[in-house]
Amino acid sequence: MDGLLHVDELVSQWLAAGWDKWQAFVCLTFLDRLRARGRTADLPWRLAASSLTPLELSFISAAYKPVKTCLSQVNVSLTIESDPEPTMKLQYANGDRLRLADIDRLLEALENITETAHVFDFGELVQNLIDMCRRAVVRARPTLFNHSDLSAIQIKRVIGFGEDWSAPFDIAFQVGQHGGNQLDYPDANEYTAAQRAEAASRLQHARRIRSNHVHRCFRAIPHEIIHCLQSRYHHVDSNRFNWGSEHDASFVAGTLLRVGASWARQDDGGDGCFIAAGVLEAVLVEWLDEMVHLCPLELDDELEASYLAWRDSFGHTAPRELRGVQATLFKDRIAWEHSSNDPEILGSQLDALFKDRTGDLYQYPPPPGDALYRRATRCFKVDTQPCSSDEIDQWIVGFRSIHSLEQ
Numbered sequence: 001m002d003g004l005l006h007v008d009e010l011v012s013q014w015l016a017a018g019w020d021k022w023q024a025f026v027c028l029t030f031l032d033r034l035r036a037r038g039r040t041a042d043l044p045w046r047l048a049a050s051s052l053t054p055l056e057l058s059f060i061s062a063a064y065k066p067v068k069t070c071l072s073q074v075n076v077s078l079t080i081e082s083d084p085e086p087t088m089k090l091q092y093a094n095g096d097r098l099r100l101a102d103i104d105r106l107l108e109a110l111e112n113i114t115e116t117a118h119v120f121d122f123g124e125l126v127q128n129l130i131d132m133c134r135r136a137v138v139r140a141r142p143t144l145f146n147h148s149d150l151s152a153i154q155i156k157r158v159i160g161f162g163e164d165w166s167a168p169f170d171i172a173f174q175v176g177q178h179g180g181n182q183l184d185y186p187d188a189n190e191y192t193a194a195q196r197a198e199a200a201s202r203l204q205h206a207r208r209i210r211s212n213h214v215h216r217c218f219r220a221i222p223h224e225i226i227h228c229l230q231s232r233y234h235h236v237d238s239n240r241f242n243w244g245s246e247h248d249a250s251f252v253a254g255t256l257l258r259v260g261a262s263w264a265r266q267d268d269g270g271d272g273c274f275i276a277a278g279v280l281e282a283v284l285v286e287w288l289d290e291m292v293h294l295c296p297l298e299l300d301d302e303l304e305a306s307y308l309a310w311r312d313s314f315g316h317t318a319p320r321e322l323r324g325v326q327a328t329l330f331k332d333r334i335a336w337e338h339s340s341n342d343p344e345i346l347g348s349q350l351d352a353l354f355k356d357r358t359g360d361l362y363q364y365p366p367p368p369g370d371a372l373y374r375r376a377t378r379c380f381k382v383d384t385q386p387c388s389s390d391e392i393d394q395w396i397v398g399f400r401s402i403h404s405l406e407q
């Protein structure tokens with residue numbers, strides 16, 4: 001037998017089973033993890049807790065149920081074995097082994113259904129993320145912000161020029177109109193051929209334009225919300241490429257996303273939250289993946305030094321003009337390296353940007369480093385190391401609780 005069903009048949013099965021877009025979204029990330037470990041054609045497809053990074057482990061703990069449900073719709077079974085250590089096992093429901101080609105077909109079929117136009121409603125997602133960020137900044141620092149401050153923000157879909165030369169601008173998020181009250185978002189459902197080509201040129205998986213756009217929305221909106229606040233606080237950036245304000249918007253964006261999402265899940269009671277199980281964790285895992293992939297490709301020694309100088313001067317030492325993908329990488333990386341899930345750090349990062357700070361950004365010395373940097377900064381390279389034994393112990397508890405639910 002030629003392994004699993006063919007791609008078209010898998011798509012039909014998923015459609016007939018009433019597939020869920022968020023389950024499919026996290027399943028892509030899950031199968032990527034597995035695929036990355038597949039070097040031969042007939043692996044047993046096991047993922048042991050000790051082979052995962054802490055970030056991957058937190059993703060898999062959160063995504064286990066939606067991934068299991070999604071795969072069961074095409075007769076693939078995901079189970080957990082607890083001896084000798086917590087291990088996940090993927091196979092056909094009838095017990096046969098999955099081969100590398102089968103994983104590739106599953107991935108291709110998932111791409112086919114998630115890349116269908118209007119599966120994801122980006123306007124709705126952007127609005128939900130704005131509301132999440134708005135609530136989080138007020139909750140973290142009610143002394144600095146209030147709800148009415150931020151309630152005027154409107155969203156508008158980018159129309160763009162639609163020319164080849166304008167594609168990088170047509171697919172960019174932007175704030176600036178109407179005193180920082182308008183946030184322009186690109187809609188990957190409406191891209192022209194040139195815009196699709198531009199978006200694809202930045203991707204590891206070139207077909208995943210729409211699912212990748214979901215990732216971009218999660219990363220971009222917290223950044224853009226800080227730009228909205230900069231307008232309110234009359235921040236002025238004399239650098240030609242706005243490297244000071246770009247630093248600041250990125251500096252707090254990762255924490256705003258993580259803390260904001262955690263509060264949204266608490267407030268909206270898990271299943272009622274717009275962030276489905278495993279989705280935030282998938283965003284974080286892919287974010288790190290992308291940086292690990294792109295940094296060595298895009299940042300030579302000179303650019304790496306330039307990045308560190310910019311980061312460690314709190315945005316005062318501006319890089320030179322950078323290509324689009326490099327500039328995005330600088331911003332994404334600073335957001336990652338300062339991201340935390342600690343609400344107190346969100347508060348202190350917002351203080352660093354907005355407390356008694358208005359006008360020319362360069363008139364203020366960098367805030368005292370230790371309190372701010374060392375508490376929050378985690379070099380992204382750290383997160384690519386396998387788990388320590390303490391971390392495994394901690395996560396075994398989580399795995400066991402999933403396992404016991406299955407008994």
Ligand SMILES: [Zn+2]
Nearest residue numbers: 223227246249
């Ligand atoms: Zn920006």
